[in-house]
Amino acid sequence: xxxxxxxxxxxxxxxxxxxxxxxxxxxxxxxxxxxxxxxxxxxxxxxxxxxxxxxxxxxxxxxxxxxxxxxxxxxxxxxxxxxxxxxxxxxxxxxxxxxxxxxxxxxxxxxxxxxxxxxxxxxxxxxxxxxxxxxxxxxxxxxxxxxxxxxxxxxxxxxxxxxxxxxxxxxxxxxxxxxxxxxxxxxxxxxxxxxxxxxxxxxxxxxxxxxxxxxxxxxxxxxxxxxxxxxxxxxxxxxxxxxxxxxxxxxxxxxxxxxxxxxxxxxxxxxxxxxxxxxxxxxxxxxxxxxxxxxxxxxxxxxxxxxxxxxxxxxxx
Amino acid sequence: xxxxxxxxxxxxxxxxxxxxxxxxxxxxxxxxxxxxxxxxxxxxxxxxxxxxxxxxxxxxxxxxxxxxxxxxxxxxxxxxxxxxxxxxxxxxxxxxxxxxxxxxxxxxxxxxxxxxxxxxxxxxxxxxxxxxxxxxxxxxxxxxxxxxxxxxxxxxxxxxxxxxxxxxxxxxxxxxxxxxxxxxxxxxxxxxxxxxxxxxxxxxxxxxxxxxxxxxxxxxxxxxxxxxxxxxxxxxxxxxxxxxxxxxxxxxxxxxxxxxxxxxxxxxxxxxxxxxxxxxxxxxxxxxxx
Amino acid sequence: xxxxxxxxxxxxxxxxxxxxxxxxxxxxxxxxxxxxxxxxxxxxxxxxxxxxxxxxxxxxxxxxxxxxxxxxxxxxxxxxxxxxxxxxxxxxxxxxxxxxxxxxxxxxxxxxxxxxxxxxxxxxxxxxxxxxxxxxxxxxxxxxxxxxxxxxxxxxxxxxxxxxxxxxxxxxxxxxxxxxxxxxxxxxxxxxxxxxxxxxxxxxxxxxxxxxxxxxxxxxxxxxxxxxxxxxxxxxxxxxxxx
Numbered sequence: 001x002x003x004x005x006x007x008x009x010x011x012x013x014x015x016x017x018x019x020x021x022x023x024x025x026x027x028x029x030x031x032x033x034x035x036x037x038x039x040x041x042x043x044x045x046x047x048x049x050x051x052x053x054x055x056x057x058x059x060x061x062x063x064x065x066x067x068x069x070x071x072x073x074x075x076x077x078x079x080x081x082x083x084x085x086x087x088x089x090x091x092x093x094x095x096x097x098x099x100x101x102x103x104x105x106x107x108x109x110x111x112x113x114x115x116x117x118x119x120x121x122x123x124x125x126x127x128x129x130x131x132x133x134x135x136x137x138x139x140x141x142x143x144x145x146x147x148x149x150x151x152x153x154x155x156x157x158x159x160x161x162x163x164x165x166x167x168x169x170x171x172x173x174x175x176x177x178x179x180x181x182x183x184x185x186x187x188x189x190x191x192x193x194x195x196x197x198x199x200x201x202x203x204x205x206x207x208x209x210x211x212x213x214x215x216x217x218x219x220x221x222x223x224x225x226x227x228x229x230x231x232x233x234x235x236x237x238x239x240x241x242x243x244x245x246x247x248x249x250x251x252x253x254x255x256x257x258x259x260x261x262x263x264x265x266x267x268x269x270x271x272x273x274x275x276x277x278x279x280x281x282x283x284x285x286x287x288x289x290x291x292x293x294x295x296x297x298x299x300x301x302x303x304x305x306x307x308x309x310x311x312x313x314x315x316x317x
Numbered sequence: 318x319x320x321x322x323x324x325x326x327x328x329x330x331x332x333x334x335x336x337x338x339x340x341x342x343x344x345x346x347x348x349x350x351x352x353x354x355x356x357x358x359x360x361x362x363x364x365x366x367x368x369x370x371x372x373x374x375x376x377x378x379x380x381x382x383x384x385x386x387x388x389x390x391x392x393x394x395x396x397x398x399x400x401x402x403x404x405x406x407x408x409x410x411x412x413x414x415x416x417x418x419x420x421x422x423x424x425x426x427x428x429x430x431x432x433x434x435x436x437x438x439x440x441x442x443x444x445x446x447x448x449x450x451x452x453x454x455x456x457x458x459x460x461x462x463x464x465x466x467x468x469x470x471x472x473x474x475x476x477x478x479x480x481x482x483x484x485x486x487x488x489x490x491x492x493x494x495x496x497x498x499x500x501x502x503x504x505x506x507x508x509x510x511x512x513x514x515x516x517x518x519x520x521x522x523x524x525x526x527x528x529x530x531x532x533x534x535x536x537x538x539x540x541x542x543x544x545x546x547x548x549x550x551x552x553x554x555x556x557x558x559x560x561x562x563x564x565x566x567x568x569x570x571x572x573x574x575x576x577x578x579x580x581x582x583x584x585x586x587x588x589x590x591x592x593x594x595x596x597x598x599x600x601x602x603x604x605x606x607x
Numbered sequence: 608x609x610x611x612x613x614x615x616x617x618x619x620x621x622x623x624x625x626x627x628x629x630x631x632x633x634x635x636x637x638x639x640x641x642x643x644x645x646x647x648x649x650x651x652x653x654x655x656x657x658x659x660x661x662x663x664x665x666x667x668x669x670x671x672x673x674x675x676x677x678x679x680x681x682x683x684x685x686x687x688x689x690x691x692x693x694x695x696x697x698x699x700x701x702x703x704x705x706x707x708x709x710x711x712x713x714x715x716x717x718x719x720x721x722x723x724x725x726x727x728x729x730x731x732x733x734x735x736x737x738x739x740x741x742x743x744x745x746x747x748x749x750x751x752x753x754x755x756x757x758x759x760x761x762x763x764x765x766x767x768x769x770x771x772x773x774x775x776x777x778x779x780x781x782x783x784x785x786x787x788x789x790x791x792x793x794x795x796x797x798x799x800x801x802x803x804x805x806x807x808x809x810x811x812x813x814x815x816x817x818x819x820x821x822x823x824x825x826x827x828x829x830x831x832x833x834x835x836x837x838x839x840x841x842x843x844x845x846x847x848x849x850x
Contacts, residue, residue, distance in 0.1 A: 056417045058356070103597050110354045111551075111596055113417055117356065118544030122589040129582050179715045186712045188414075189701035196661060196695075197767060198687035198717025238537070242425050249418055254703060280432050287425035294415045294422065295405040 006173065010166050017162040021155050030158040034226055036267035037161040038219050042240065043247035043259035044168045045215030050245070051253030052176055053208045054188030055105070056113040060244035062120030063093050063213055065127065065235035067220025072133045072230060075141065082160070082225060089221035090214040097213020098206055105205045112209075124236045138231025141224050157226050164222075168215050173256040175211070184208060185254075216244075239283055243267075246290040252302030261301055321455040326577040327570065332462040334569020338562045339469030339527055340542055341549040342476060343520035348547075349556020350493045351510050351517075353402065354417055357424040359539030359546060361518055365391065365525020366440075366534040367431050373442040380442045381468050384526025388519040395518025398423075399511045424539075431536035439533035447530065465527035472523055476516070477558040489513040493556065541585055548592035552602050560604030567591075613672075614639045614802055615660070615691075615771055620669035622655050629655040631826045632669070637771065642797055643804045644817030644834075648847055651823040653806045654696070657773045660804075661693045662686040674770070687717035692769035696776040698756035700748040706759060707731055707744040710766040717767035731766055738762045738792055754785045758792065765796055772796065773804045778812055786812055814838065822846065 020029070042060055049055050057063075070089040074080055080088075100119060104112040128136045143153050150156040175181055183204050186194035195201045224230040243266065251262025266286065274282055297304055344358040365387060372383040406416040446460035480486035488509045528534060549568055553560030568591060572584045595602060615637040622630040630652045637643050645653050658664040660671060662683030671679045678686055692713070701709050710731035714722065722730065735741050738758040748759060757777050764772055774793065778786045790812055797803055807813045813820065814834040822830040822837060824846035830837060837843055 050414065054414050056414060058417075058421060103593055110417070111600075113354065114356075114543075114547045114551075115592065115596065118547065118589045118592055121540060121544050122586045125582055125585045129580075179719075182708065182712055182715060185703065186701050189703055190699045192663070193695065193699035193701065194712065195683045196663070196687055196693055197713040197763065198684050198719070199712065200682075200684045200716075238425070238428075242421070245418055245421060253414075280429050283425055284429040284433065287422045287429060290422035291419055291426065294418045295401070298415050 006170075010170065013166060014162065017159055021150065021159055027152065027154055030152075030154045032271040033158050034154070034161050036264065036271060037158075037165045038223070039240075039243050039247060039267040039270075040165050040260060040263035041161075041168050041215055041219035042244040043251070043263040044165070044172045044256075045212050045219065046244045047248040047253055047256075047259040048172055048175060048215065049208045049212040051248050051258065052181065052184040052188065053205060055109050055205065055209070056245075057116045057209075057212060058113055058241070058245075059100075059116030059118075059120035060216060061236045061238075061241035062116065062123050063097065063216035064220035064223070064240050064244075065120075065232070066096060066123055067093050067217035068223040068230060068235045069127055069130075069133050070217065071221040072139050072141070072224050075224070076132065076139075082222060086164070086218055086221040089217040091217075093217025093220070094210045094214035097209040097211075097216075101206050101209035105202060105209070120236065120241070124232050127235070128232045134231065136232060138229055138234075139224070140229050143225055143228055154226075157222060160222060164218055168218070169256070169260060171211065171215075172259075175208075176256040180204065180207070239279065239286070242283060242286050242290070243270075246286050246293075248300075249290055250293050250300055252300030254299060255302055258300050258302045265301070322577060324454075324456050326573050328456045328458060329462065329577075330570035330573030331566060332458070332466040332569070333573055334566035335466035335469045335562075336462070336527055336531060337545060337549060337569050338473050338565035339465070339520065339524045341546045341553075341561050341565055342469075342473055342558070343517035343524065344546050345550050345553065345556055345558065345561040346476070346480075346489070346513055346520075347517035349550055349554075349561075350489060351513055352493060353399075353407075353510075353514065355420050355514075355517070356417070356543060357420045357427060358517070358521060359542040360424040360427040361391070361394075361521035362525045362528055362542065363431065363534060363536060363539040364427055365522040366529035367435060367525075367536075368522075369526040369529055370440045370442055370534070373444075377443075379444055380526045380530050381464065381523070384468075384523040387522035387526075391522040392515040392519040395515035396511050398518065399514035402514075403507060403511070428536050428539070435536065437535055437537075439535050440529065441533045442526075442529050444530070461530050465530050468523065468527055472520060473558065473562055476520070479516075480558060485509070485512065489516075544585065544592060545588040548588040548595070550602075551600070552591055552595045554602030554604035557602075557604040560602060564603060611636075612639070613637065614641070614674060616670075616672040617656075617660065618670050618672070620656070620659060620666050620671070622652075622659055622664065622666045628826050630659070630666070630823075633823070633826070633828045634669075635821050635828065635831075637802055637804060639770070639802055640797065640800055641802045642793075642816055642818045643802070644813045644820035645804055645806045645823065646808075646810075646813055646820060646837075647823035650825075651846075652826045653823055654775065656823065657693060657775055657804065657806060660686075661691055661773060684716070687713070687767055687769075688720065690721075690768070690770040691773070692717065692764040692767040692771065693773040694757075694760040694764045694775055694777055696779065698753075698760045700751070700756060700759055700763075702749040704748055705745050706735065706740055706748050706751075709748050709759060709763050710734065713763060713767035717769075722768055730768075734762050734765050737765070737795055754781055754788070757781065757789060761789070761792055761796070765801070769801060771802045771804065773806070775806050776808065777805075778807060778809050790816055 046057060046060055049057055067089040070092045071085040074085050074088060100115055104115045127133060133139050147153050147156045183199045186199050187201050187204060191201055247262035247266050248259035250266060252258030270282055293300060340362060344355060347353050347355050365384065368387055369380050369383045372378045373380055406419060450457045450459040480490055488504050492506050492509050545568060549561060549564045553564035568588055572587045575587050576584045613636045617635050620630055620633045645656065647653050659666045662681060670677060673689060673691060701712060711727060714727045714731060732741060732744060735744055751759060761777060778789050786809060793803060793816060805813060805816060817834060820832065820834060820837045821828060822843050829842050829846060830840045
């Protein structure tokens with residue numbers, strides 16, 4: 001029953017997206033929706049490693065930007081269809097995730113965190129120096145004025161992002177609820193004990209970093225086409241990096257729907273808030289909320305609800 | 318090869334390396350000895366730069382003096398941060414994931430506060446000697462590099478003597494290695510760690526002063542130092558003070574050579590290369606124990 | 608089983624940490640269903656020995672053979688799959704999981720190829736009944752008492768469906784009646800066909816439980832025999848009391 005409920009939900013979400021695309025005229029809705037869904041994919045991706053396995057990736061913005069720039073480079077090279085660009089960007093970022101993981105995951109978890117953080121900075125200087133994709137000046141992408149089946153290009157981008165995020169959510173849910181999910185959780189709880197209980201820890205961690213990388217690359221690949229102009233500063237945006245961690249932390253990292261809740265909530269608030277106040281204040285608020293949640297509500301909103309439900313149940317006895 | 322170019326690159330690299338030692342020193346204690354992954358350390362350094370900038374602009378204080386004056390305040394802030402960290406994470410054994418996220422959030426809050434107050438423009442400090450240089454043969458040594466180099470060496474030496482010669486210093490070294498022995502000595506590990514963390518943050522005040530002497534500073538410049546600092550600490554062998562100094566000199570020299578012969582925008586990749594190679598080949602670092 | 612009918616055969620094992628020799632040319636074996644004791648003063652190399660058997664550490668010299676198969680270079684998770692299971696001296700539960708979920712990790716990994724997947728929960732419950740946890744399966748493992756943690760540790764090791772269980776100081780710090788409780792569990796699982804290597808400082812427990820005992824001192828094997836032989840051995844006495 002539970003399984004079919006999830007898939008009904010997925011179909012409903014998709015249908016709602018298409019209905020919205022059919023009726024809504026306000027283009028801002030699609031812009032805002034795209035940004036929220038982009039954050040959602042990043043949050044789900046981060047959580048596959050950070051939440052399920054307990055390994056922190058600080059280089060989210062790096063993976064995102066590599067995805068975006070892979071798409072740009074391929075677009076310059078040959079005008080491939082967007083879907084092909086997304087697939088290739090996913091593969092490239094997955095391989096980078098695998099490589100970083102392979103070099104650092106045999107050591108303590110913190111080395112992986114540091115390596116990803118440093119990696120994002122290095123890729124920023126690499127891309128700043130790479131003239132083929134515009135260097136520090138950035139690159140423009142000309143998007144078609146008309147697209148088949150959709151009223152506008154942005155509408156198509158929104159639906160594309162919706163489909164991608166539903167796929168990512170489904171993958172993340174599958175990972176957490178399968179046998180592998182229990183293996184990942186055992187690594188998070190106690191890696192030494194997990195290994196002795198027959199869990200192939202290194203292999204599971206590498207799968208997890210690869211999936212994380214693929215998802216982040218997929219989130220980043222359509223970005224240049226969405227904004228039509230990209231430079232290293234906008235691709236390696238501070239807000240992307242902090243959101244990818246804050247959203248799962250605020251929603252709750254232990255379950256697959258935690259980052260979804262966090263991303264929808266934080267993303268929507270941010271879309272409302274950036275219209276009215278500055279983006280700096282926005283980052284400040286996200287940072288402060290992140291600190292408050294990790295210190296006071298380590299299991300996020302999901303955890304708060306679980307505690308609340310338990311208290312009521314016990315109170316009602 | 319142009320001898321003057323080469324010699325100047327070497328001299329600049331050594332001076333830069335000394336400065337890097339000051340930048341990495343605090344985290345070398347905090348990460349290497351206490352095992353606390355304070356990735357907000359560079360943000361504290363930038364905070365030091367901005368406060369030195371304020372003191373320098375407001376009262377005309379020499380940046381080094383201003384940095385030293387700020388150290389006690391930074392020490393107190395460090396103690397406070399450690400108390401929060403201890404209460405929320407270390408005591409409950411959740412330090413790995415949540416603790417990292419805590420410092421990550423802290424880094425953003427500090428950076429953005431300075432963006433809000435000072436904007437994203439670059440800031441500079443004034444002093445008589447900044448802008449002048451000494452000529453020794455073919456080599457020109459600018460004062461704005463020499464003063465930070467000397468200040469960094471003095472601070473590194475002082476920390477080394479403190480850790481190896483005083484009771485408190487040895488207790489700090491013991492805290493990471495043998496908690497039990499420490500408790501038998503009658504020292505409270507939490508108090509010791511709190512002091513050590515405070516010292517680590519205090520070094521950020523002076524490092525911040527040196528940072529803004531070497532070049533102009535903007536609020537997120539600290540990020541450029543995260544990779545360098547961790548590369549230095551890992552290369553130096555996690556918490557070894559002489560190791561930190563040697564590793565800082567190696568990275569400073571390599572960056573200077575890369576800057577001179579390849580281009581300044583490639584310099585940040587040097588540290589990352591060292592970090593990855595060290596992790597892959599010799600994770601215990603040059604001076605380290607596993 | 609190998610040609611001699613041995614379940615586990617360790618030959619000439621040497622383990623160094625830098626210049627320090629933790630184990631020097633140690634050989635020992637374990638028969639199927641045997642209850643074996645491994646004792647020695649602190650720092651004598653007992654834990655290093657079981658780390659080399661379970662795959663947490665790798666020995667440079669010597670070989671470890673399990674059921675006739677060389678396993679010296681195999682990682683820990685492979686050895687768990689083959690049927691070598693261990694408990695930890697300081698219990699290491701999966702803290703965010705319930706007691707039952709803790710049991711399912713070894714079932715779904717170590718025992719995955721050997722046990723019918725549909726029976727996992729039933730088997731887990733059966734083992735939990737053995738340690739008296741049948742009514743507490745849904746409880747969170749993060750809040751258990753010390754003795755309950757030891758029991759969970761053994762139950763979880765057993766859930767891997769091992770042929771050998773290495774029990775690393777499962778009784779340290781427990782009260783006399785709690786020691787008896789844990790011993791009872793160890794007897795029961797031995798009756799189910801599991802060979803046990805017991806590392807323990809509580810001599811009363813070792814002497815009562817084990818059929819045969821090895822004594823290590825400073826990385827050397829200094830004695831082997833039945834509990835009676837070991838108790839009367841002057842070398843053993845010297846190792847424990849000093850000259």
